[in-house]
Structure formats: structure tokens, C-alpha cells
Amino acid sequence: MQNPFPHLLATLIAFSPAIAMAHDAGAQDPHLRASQPERPAIASPVTVSLDAQRIAGLTRHGVSARVHNTELNCEGVTLIDVLRASDAIPEGRLGSAHLSRYVQVDARDGYRVLFSLAELDPGTGNRAVYVVDRCGGEALDEKDGPLRLLVPDDVRAARSVRQLDAINVVVAP
Ligand SMILES: Nc1nc2c(c(=O)[nH]1)N[C@H]1C(S)=C(S)[C@@H](COP(=O)(O)O)O[C@H]1N2
Ligand SMILES: [Mo]
Secondary structure, three states, rough: OOOOOOHHHHHHHHHHHHHHHHHHHHHHOOOOOOOOOOOOOOOOHHHHEEHHHHHHHOOOOEEEEEOEEEEEEEEEEEEEHHHHHOOOOOOOOOHHOOOOOOEEEOOOOEEEEEHHHHHOOOOOOOOEEEEEEEEEEEOOHHHHHHHOEEOOOOOHHHHHHEEEEEEEEEEEO
């Protein structure tokens, strides 16, 4: 039988520039990776402070939302500002490592909802979510408050959590 080695060698040499080019193109294509191969370590979960004094220091906004068939006119702060005030997220644009984190919101009655950081980030999803403490000109009572969420652009008010108890930012497993 003829020795196949010289033929194999000739084939490898003939194709090596193409193989090298394909490899280089892969390394340079910015679309191949959505995130860095090595993620920086981010603590998880990060518990967000709902301390009244800290919330009182944030910019206040008026916010209206339809809940069932009632229009609620409330006042409060943005959830993204609350997250920043607790150092749960960095200032400015959220890097890719933050886009796989989620915000878990728990209520005293056991109700729980989630938001992704990406949907809340003003530079990405820009979903408006508020933490409010007054509606209809009055402080919220124990049935609804003292803090609740309002998500005016959600079709149904299911994430407008009443009886806010805890907020944690979690790295998705
Ligand atoms: N803590 C808590 N928040 C909650 C709920 C709940 O069961 N518990 N239900 C949600 C749903 S499904 C809706 S439609 C609205 C109802 O808000 P309302 O009670 O102010 O009408 O609250 C949301 N927030
Ligand atoms: Mo609901």
C-alpha cells in the first residue's frame, strides 16, 4: 500500500491559510459572544435596603397606573434608583455581566414577582417600575403598604406588588 503521509501533508499545507483565516475571523467577530468568557464575580443575592430614610433621599416622581379598573395616582421613587442607592447595581450603563441578574420582589403575604435587570436598565429595556408610598394623596395603609410597586406599562397589574417586604438582586444560576 502507498504511504498516505505525503498526500496528507500536502492537503494540510494547501488548506492552512484558509484554516488560519477562519480562526482569525472568529476571534474578531464581535457578534459571536454576548458576554465576556470570564465573568467578574458579583455577589448574589444582594439585599436592597427599603429603609425609609434612604428612600426619602431619592428623587420623587408622580406616577399613575391602572389597577383593575381603578386609576391610582401615586408618588414615589424609581426602582432603579433604589437599586443604585443600595449599591446593588453600578452607576451608568449596565455591562453584560449584569444582564443575567434578576430582581426578586417579595411581599408580606408571600406574593413574589421577578424583573430582569436588563428590562429595568434605562439603557436597555427601560421598563418604568416605581416604589410608591403615597396614593390618592395619602400614605399607604398596612393592606397595601407602607410601600408598593407600580408598573404602569404592564398590561395587567400583577407585578404591582403590595405589602413590599424584601427586594433581592440575584445572579441567574
Ligand atoms: N402582595 C401582593 N401584591 C399583589 C397581589 C397579591 O396577591 N399580593 N396581587 C397582584 C395583582 S394580580 C393585581 S391585579 C394587583 C391588584 O392591586 P390592588 O389590590 O391595588 O387592586 O396587585 C398585585 N399585587
Ligand atoms: Mo391581578
